[in-house]
Structures are given as structure tokens and as C-alpha cells.
Amino acid sequence: MFLFYLLSLIVTVKSELLLGSCSFDKSTCGYTTDPAFLSWTLDPTGHFITVDKQAQEAQGKAVLLGPDVDGQDWSCFRMVYQVTGNASLQVQKRTDGDSFDHVLWMTQRPSDSWLIASIDFQNSTEPFQIIIESKLREGDSSVSIFEIKISDNYCIECDFGEPHLCGYTNQRNRNMNWCVGRAEDTKNEDRTGQYMYVDSTDTKSLQEVAKLVSPITTAPMSGCLSFQYQQHHSGDHLFSVFTRDQAGQYQELWRADLPENNHVDWNPEDRVWIPVQVDLKAPYPVELVFEVAFNSPHGGYVVLDDITFSPEFCNAGTEPTFDPSAANCDFESGYCQYTQALRDGPLWKRVSVRPNIYSVGDHTTGSGSFLLANSRFNSQSGYVSRLFGPLMPGNQKYCVKFFYSMRGLSGTDLAVYLYYTDGSKQQKIWTQNEKIRHIWIEVELTIESQKNAQMVFISTCKNVWSCGSVGLDDIKVSLGDCLPLALSLSNPCQCNFEADFCGYSQYKKDTGDWMLARGPTPTSYTGPRGDHTTGFGHYLYIEASFMLPGNKARLLSSSLRGSREAQCLQFYYHMYGSGTGQLSVYLQTGQEDEDTLLWTRYEEQGVSWLRASITYQNDQLHQIVFEAMRGASVRSDIAIDDVVFKRGPCRDSAADHIPAGSSPGNNINDIQ
Numbered sequence: 001m002f003l004f005y006l007l008s009l010i011v012t013v014k015s016e017l018l019l020g021s022c023s024f025d026k027s028t029c030g031y032t033t034d035p036a037f038l039s040w041t042l043d044p045t046g047h048f049i050t051v052d053k054q055a056q057e058a059q060g061k062a063v064l065l066g067p068d069v070d071g072q073d074w075s076c077f078r079m080v081y082q083v084t085g086n087a088s089l090q091v092q093k094r095t096d097g098d099s100f101d102h103v104l105w106m107t108q109r110p111s112d113s114w115l116i117a118s119i120d121f122q123n124s125t126e127p128f129q130i131i132i133e134s135k136l137r138e139g140d141s142s143v144s145i146f147e148i149k150i151s152d153n154y155c156i157e158c159d160f161g162e163p164h165l166c167g168y169t170n171q172r173n174r175n176m177n178w179c180v181g182r183a184e185d186t187k188n189e190d191r192t193g194q195y196m197y198v199d200s201t202d203t204k205s206l207q208e209v210a211k212l213v214s215p216i217t218t219a220p221m222s223g224c225l226s227f228q229y230q231q232h233h234s235g236d237h238l239f240s241v242f243t244r245d246q247a248g249q250y251q252e253l254w255r256a257d258l259p260e261n262n263h264v265d266w267n268p269e270d271r272v273w274i275p276v277q278v279d280l281k282a283p284y285p286v287e288l289v290f291e292v293a294f295n296s297p298h299g300g301y302v303v304l305d306d307i308t309f310s311p312e313f314c315n316a317g318t319e320p321t322f323d324p325s326a327a328n329c330d331f332e333s334g335y336c337q338y339t340q341a342l343r344d345g346p347l348w349k350r351v352s353v354r355p356n357i358y359s360v361g362d363h364t365t366g367s368g369s370f371l372l373a374n375s376r377f378n379s380q381s382g383y384v385s386r387l388f389g390p391l392m393p394g395n396q397k398y399c400v401k402f403f404y405s406m407r408g409l410s411g412t413d414l415a416v417y418l419y420y421t422d423g424s425k426q427q428k429i430w431t432q433n434e435k436i437r438h439i440w441i442e443v444e445l446t447i448e449s450q451k452n453a454q455m456v457f458i459s460t461c462k463n464v465w466s467c468g469s470v471g472l473d474d475i476k477v478s479l480g481d482c483l484p485l486a487l488s489l490s491n492p493c494q495c496n497f498e499a500d501f502c503g504y505s506q507y508k509k510d511t512g513d514w515m516l517a518r519g520p521t522p523t524s525y526t527g528p529r530g531d532h533t534t535g536f537g538h539y540l541y542i543e544a545s546f547m548l549p550g551n552k553a554r555l556l557s558s559s560l561r562g563s564r565e566a567q568c569l570q571f572y573y574h575m576y577g578s579g580t581g582q583l584s585v586y587l588q589t590g591q592e593d594e595d596t597l598l599w600t601r602y603e604e605q606g607v608s609w610l611r612a613s614i615t616y617q618n619d620q621l622h623q624i625v626f627e628a629m630r631g632a633s634v635r636s637d638i639a640i641d642d643v644v645f646k647r648g649p650c651r652d653s654a655a656d657h658i659p660a661g662s663s664p665g666n667n668i669n670d671i672q
Contacts, residue, residue, distance in 0.1 A: 016151060017151055018152060019067055019150070020067055020069045020148065020150045021150050024042060024047055024048050024049045024145065024147065028040075028049060029067070030066070031064050031066050031067070031132075031148075032064070032065050033064060034063035034064070034065055037062050038134075039062065040064050046144075047146070049064070049144065049145050050142055051142065051143050052141075053087075053136040063131065064133075065131060066130035066131065066132065067129070068127045068128070069127060071125045073123060074152070074154060076119070076121070076150070076151050077121060077130070078116060078117070078119075078148070078151070078164075079116070079132075079148050079149075080114050080116055080146040080148075081114070081116075081144065082111055082113070082115065082146070083107060083108075084143075085137075085140050085142065086110075086136075086138055086141045087141040088135045089132070090106040090133040091103075091105045091131075092132070093128050093131070094129040096126070096127075098563065098647050099493075099562065099645055100645055101131050104119050116164050116167040116215070118155040118167040119155070119218050120155050120218045120219040120221075130150075132145065147164075155167065155215045155217070155218070156217065156221075156307065157307055157308050158214075160195055160305060161193065161194050168196075168215070170211070170212060170213075171211035171212075171213055171289075173208065175208055176294065178196050178211075178212040178290075179196070179198065181194065181196065195304060196303070198212075198292050199299075200233075200236070208294045209291060209292070210292045212289070213287050214287050214307075215287070217287075220321075221281075222282065222283065222311070222320070223279075224277055224278070224280070224310045224312060225241075225253070225277070225279075225280040225288075225308075225309055226275065227276050228275050229256075229276065229302060230273060231274075231301070231302045232301050233298065233300025233301075236295060236299035237292055237295065237299040237300055238255070239291075239292050239302050241254045241291070243287070243288060243289070244287045244288075244289050245284065246284075246285055246286075247446075253278050253288075273305070279313050279314050279315060280309070283321050283480065284479050284481070288307075321479075322393050324478050324479055327392065327455070330368070330473065330474050330475075331350055331473060332365075332368050332369050335350065338387050338388065339387075341388070347373055347459075348372070348373045348387045348457075348459075349372050351370065351372045352369045352370070355606035359607070360407075360439070360471075360607055361608040362471075363405075365610065366572070366606070366609050366611055367608070371471065371472040372407075372470070373459035383461050384461075385459045389457075391452055391453075392449075392453055393452055394449050394451040394453065395449075396479065397446065397447070397479065398447045398477055398480075399480055399482040400444070400447055400475070401442060401475070401477075402457075402472065402476070403443070403535075404432065404471060405438065405440050405470070406434070406435070406469075406470060407469045408468035408469050409468040410435065410468055412467060413431065413432055414431070414460075415428055416428070416431075418454070418456070421452045424451070438529065438607070439529045439530045440471070440530075440609075441530075457472060494643075494645070495643045496531075496642050497537075497540055501540075502643075504555050504556065504558070505556050505558075507554035510551075511551040511552065511553075512630065513553055514540045514541070515540065516538055517539055517541050517639070519536075521637045523544065523635060526577030526634070526636065528541075531641050532641040533641060533642055541638060541640075542636075542637060542638050544577075544581075544636035545634045549581075552628065552629045553628050554625050554627045555640075556623050556624075557624040557625070559623055560623065562619045563618075563647075564617075566616070566648055567617065567618075568647070569614040569616065569643075569650075570613050570643075570645075571611075571640055572640065572641045572642045573601065573605075573610055573612055573639065574605075574609050574610070574640075575601060575603070575604060575638055576604060576607050577631075577633075579632045579634065579636040580604045580605070580631050580636050580637075581630045582600060582603075583602075583638050584600040584626075584627045585598045585599040585600070585612075586624070587618060588623045588624075589618065589620050589621070590621075590623075595625060598614050598616055598624075603631075615649040615650045626640060
């Protein structure tokens with residue numbers, strides 16, 4: 001018993017507030033309004049900063065510029081805020097050398113009370129600036145910020161001493177809830193300590209459950225989770241800790257009644273704190289859920305305090321988190337870690353297609369390599385080709401994305417199986433059902449297996465007389481669920497035009513416009529069959545039938561800050577049609593008579609989406625302009641998709657850096 005008393009005196013290291021923290025009591029602590037937008041004002045009575053559409057009689061954007069924050073191995077940004085009406089709120093990170101601010105968190109939901117946002121900053125080794133952006137739309141709307149705290153700890157850590165409880169929330173139950181308890185805190189003699197507790201006093205049935213939920217993690221975490229608890233009448237309740245992912249699925253981390261875990265029934269006067277340490281692997285966003293389930297009206301109670309985290313595992317023998325990049329492959333340099341069964345022979349062939357008007361190239365660049373099966377490699381009816389991926393550990397959830405393309409005749413099927421290393425029966429997890437030909441289609445699969453398994457791509461030729469071919473490219477595996485595009489943050493530095501224009505705007509004086517499209521363009525023998533992102537999504541293009549020869553349509557990016565470092569602009573373009581005109585990319589500063597030409601292509605380039613990579617440098621405020629000019633005939637639709645800005649020079653920019661015209665090449669492989 002003495003050991004437990006000794007552990008109850010463990011001192012918890014308090015987190016230190018960093019520069020950028022502010023209570024907005026008497027000042028804004030270095031936070032300033034960007035004068036180019038609506039104004040943030042400090043409320044003299046409520047101790048908060050706010051932007052109000054009704055007060056300014058205007059709708060638009062308000063930008064709050066924070067002070068520079070020193071880099072830390074790990075830090076937690078926590079903001080208490082309120083959104084009313086039709087408004088949105090974003091937190092962005094600005095770093096020297098980046099033209100765009102990176103969106104870390106956003107919300108568009110109005111609230112009737114103050115809410116808390118928690119964001120983990122991982123390995124911020126260089127100073128950065130916090131940017132808070134609000135957009136006010138129609139109707140009465142406002143955004144207010146009550147408090148910002150940046151501390152040198154993890155957002156899931158908490159001693160429950162703060163009024164907002166570190167962002168931990170009680171999942172409401174009419175009869176059973178976690179409550180705040182206060183007592184003399186032996187760790188801090190100058191103040192009263194707080195903890196969380198739940199008891200069975202208000203139990204109305206035999207199955208009441210109370211849940212205390214942590215902020216969701218926003219950066220990958222692996223290490224040791226520690227906390228202390230007390231319990232009374234342990235036989236009449238069950239105390240457990242779970243992780244809950246964004247899909248709402250639970251995974252048990254720890255349970256108090258397991259024989260291997262510490263388990264002591266105590267008397268109220270003993271006040272024995274039981275320490276717990278459990279390995280936590282959170283490579284994707286999860287919440288911690290501290291759950292107490294009562295099975296008796298006299299089920300006792302549980303007390304919880306001092307939740308901490310260390311990046312080192314509790315057990316030195318714990319297996320590290322699996323790196324899913326081992327299963328990624330774009331087949332540009334080889335087969336990566338994908339193999340074929342010896343009995344099958346090399347039936348998946350690595351091929352490439354030069355840009356031309358007859359055959360679709362690879363998905364990665366349009367002129368690179370991909371895998372092809374069932375194309376004149378074997379003429380036996382019913383033959384099967386198998387491609388085995390690397391071994392993936394069990395008890396994990398994976399998001400698998402890949403692209404496939406059906407070519408030629410329709411007598412070929414593609415399916416994905418899980419092969420288990422213990423010899424149990426393989427499981428089919430996906431089969432191709434789209435009949436669209438000659439387009440790269442994205443597939444997303446969420447895979448969860450309790451056993452070690454290999455992912456296997458199987459192509460089957462049904463009939464020798466109708467045996468077509470199947471292309472496979474750009475396999476990417478990550479941990480966690482595949483989230484729908486609607487849940488992804490709108491980010492101007494990476495735009496696929498699925499949600500909106502990402503801040504891009506039309507040049508109003510042009511004789512043509514960029515249009516949002518999905519599927520093939522209206523005019524035959526021109527334009528793409530589908531977008532580059534998924535095959536079924538959106539892209540931007542010019543409709544040549546609405547324009548005259550030589551008419552132009554210009555698309556302007558939002559303003560970029562500029563940097564002394566090189567920047568990489570990467571995008572995909574589609575120029576198919578006998579009358580295709582010209583696509584150019586300019587850098588516009590507004591301080592020169594003419595824009596600077598960065599890149600151009602003219603005339604027909606082929607039926608594939610092709611990747612362009614442009615390295616440029618400009619340390620002034622500037623914009624990127626995409627200019628499409630219609631050619632001689634209506635078969636002149638030009639499209640763009642998947643525009644990305646990256647810090648530093650493009651790795652594959654040598655061929656695209658010097659502006660030049662080009663004409664389509666010839667097939668390397670005849671794969672019709």
C-alpha cells in the first residue's frame with residue numbers, strides 16, 4: 001500500500017505558455033488586423049476580439065495576423081471561439097519560404113456558446129506565424145475569439161486545472177456524466193486542484209455509461225499514455241479507455257478489470273491514486289474516450305487526473321508503427337515492393353506511352369510508366385495474373401488508393417483480394433464494375449484486418465476472343481479511414497476543383513471563361529473524358545464553341561506573398577483536339593508592363609492528362625495566371641486540374657522550366 005501512496009505524490013510538470021498566447025483582456029498581445037480586409041476589434045467589456053458583419057456593414061474576409069512563434073519539438077495551440085450566423089473560421093500557419101498559408105483547422109458551423117479548437121504542432125523547428133481568417137457572408141454573422149493558448153505539451157495532456165478542461169468534453173447522458181471535482185492539490189500547495197469524476201448516484205438503469213472525450217489529435221502520435229485514477233466498488237462498474245477515429249469506430253486501449261492491469265479497490269479515506277501507462281499508436285486522427293459503465297445503482301465511482309503523454313513507448317519491446325509508404329508505388333522506376341507469383345510468370349508488364357492522340361499514358365505524369373496486364377501477353381482463355389503487395393501488419397486500419405484503366409475489349413476483370421499469411425481463405429475486398437474505357441479511375445478502399453495480410457491485384461481474362469487489358473498505377477497506402485473529399489480542408493496551395501475554385505478568379509475583361517466540368521466536354525474529339533483527380537470529378541476547361549479563334553480566357557490565383565526561395569508550381573493539363581490553341585502560365589506582379597512567361601504549350605498534345613512542373617522565384621507579392629487561347633476550330637478545348645504549389649524547386653522540372661512549344665510524340669508500346 002505504501003507504493004501507491006508514494007506514487008500519489010508524483011509531480012506533474014506544468015506546461016509553459018509560449019509567445020502567441022493571449023486572453024484578449026486588455027490588449028491583443030501582438031495580434032493585428034490585416035488592413036486589406038475587415039477589421040477585428042477588441043471588445044472592452046467581454047474580454048474577447050471579434051469581427052462583426054453588422055457593425056461593418058460589409059461581407060468579406062477578416063484576417064488576424066499573430067506574432068512570430070518560436071519552433072518547438074511539439075506544441076499545442078488551443079483557441080476558445082464562437083461563430084454566429086453565416087460565417088467561417090480558419091487557423092493557418094505561415095512560414096517563411098512558403099507562398100501560401102497552410103490551413104490547419106476550419107469550421108463553418110455556428111455555435112450558441114464558446115467552443116474550443118485544439119491543434120497539435122509537430123516538429124516546428126523554425127519560427128512561424130499564426131494566421132486566423134474569418135469569412136462573413138449574407139445575414140447577421142460574427143466571429144469572436146475569447147482566448148488563445150500555445151503551450152509546450154500535447155493537446156491530449158490535461159490536469160483539469162483550467163476552466164475549459166483542455167478541450168475535454170462530456171458526451172452528454174441524461175442520467176450519467178463526468179463532473180469536475182475540487183480538492184486540496186498536494187502537487188500545488190498554492191491553489192485548489194481539480195479532477196474529473198463520475199459516480200452512480202444518478203443511475204436510473206443497470207446500463208448507464210459516462211464518456212469523457214479528449215480533443216481529436218491533429219498530428220501522428222506514437223508513445224506512452226499515462227494517467228492516474230481512483231475507483232470505489234470496482235465490481236459494480238467497468239472503467240475503460242478507447243480510441244475513437246473519425247468514422248466513429250472504437251478500439252480498446254486499456255481496461256481496469258484485466259488481470260495484467262493495476263487493480264485496487266480502495267476506501268474513500270485512503271485516496272489511493274493508481275498509475276496507468278499504456279502504449280498509444282495514433283498515426284491518424286483519433287479521440288481518447290474515458291468510459292465508465294455502471295451495472296448497479298450502487299456502482300461506486302471513478303476519479304481521473306493527470307493525463308500525460310511521452311513520445312517513447314511504455315514498453316521498450318513495443319513494435320513501431322508500420323510505415324505504410326512501403327506499399328506506395330507509381331512504377332516510374334520499377335515494381336517497388338510488388339511481386340508476381342513464379343507460377344504465373346511476369347504477366348503484369350511495366351510499360352510507357354509517349355503523348356499521342358491514340359493511347360492514354362500513365363496517370364502519374366501522362367508520359368511515364370504503369371503496369372499493364374492481359375495485353376497480348378497470353379492468349380489462354382481464363383488466365384489469371386496476380387500482383388502481390390508488401391506484407392501489412394494486422395490489427396490496423398488502412399486506406400488504399402489506386403488508379404486503374406480498362407483498355408481495348410471488355411472481356412477482362414480486375415479485383416483486389418487480401419491474402420493471409422496464416423493460410424486462411426483469401427478475402428475479396430473489391431471488384432471492378434465500371435465499364436468506361438481509356439480513362440484512369442481512382443479507387444479508395446478502407447481495409448481493416450485482424451491478421452497479417454498481403455493485398456493482391458488480380459486480373460482475369462474471361463474469353464480469348466474478347467481479352468482486353470488493365471492498367472494499374474499510383475498505389476498509395478495510409479493508416480486510417482479514407483475520408484470523403486467533402487471532409488478535406490479547402491487549401492489554395494493544393495486545388496483539385498472538387499469543392500470550389502480555391503480562390504482562383506476569372507479575368508473579367510476576357511472574351512472567354514474557364515468553366516467547371518465533369519465527364520467529357522460537349523464537343524466530340526476534343527477535351528478529356530474525365531478529370532485527373534478521380535476520373536469522375538471536376539476540372540476546369542475552356543469551351544471553344546463559345547469563343548472565336550484567338551480569344552483568351554485567363555484564370556488568376558489569389559495573391560501569393562513571394563519568397564526568396566524557389567517555388568514549385570505543378571499542375572495537369574489536357575490539350576486534345578485538331579484545332580487546339582495555346583496554354584500558357586504567367587507570373588504577374590502588377591508592377592511591370594508585361595507579365596513574365598513561365599511556361600507554354602501549343603497545339604494538340606494527346607489524349608492524356610500531362611503533368612507540368614515549373615520552378616520559379618519571386619520575392620514580391622504576385623499572382624499566377626493560367627491563360628488558354630482558342631485555336632482555329634471548335635476542337636480546341638483546353639483543361640487543367642490538380643494545381644499544386646510546393647516549397648523548393650520541382651524535382652522533375654528540367655524539361656518544363658524553359659518555355660517551349662512541343663508536338664505529340666509516338667507510342668513506345670502498342671497497347672491497343
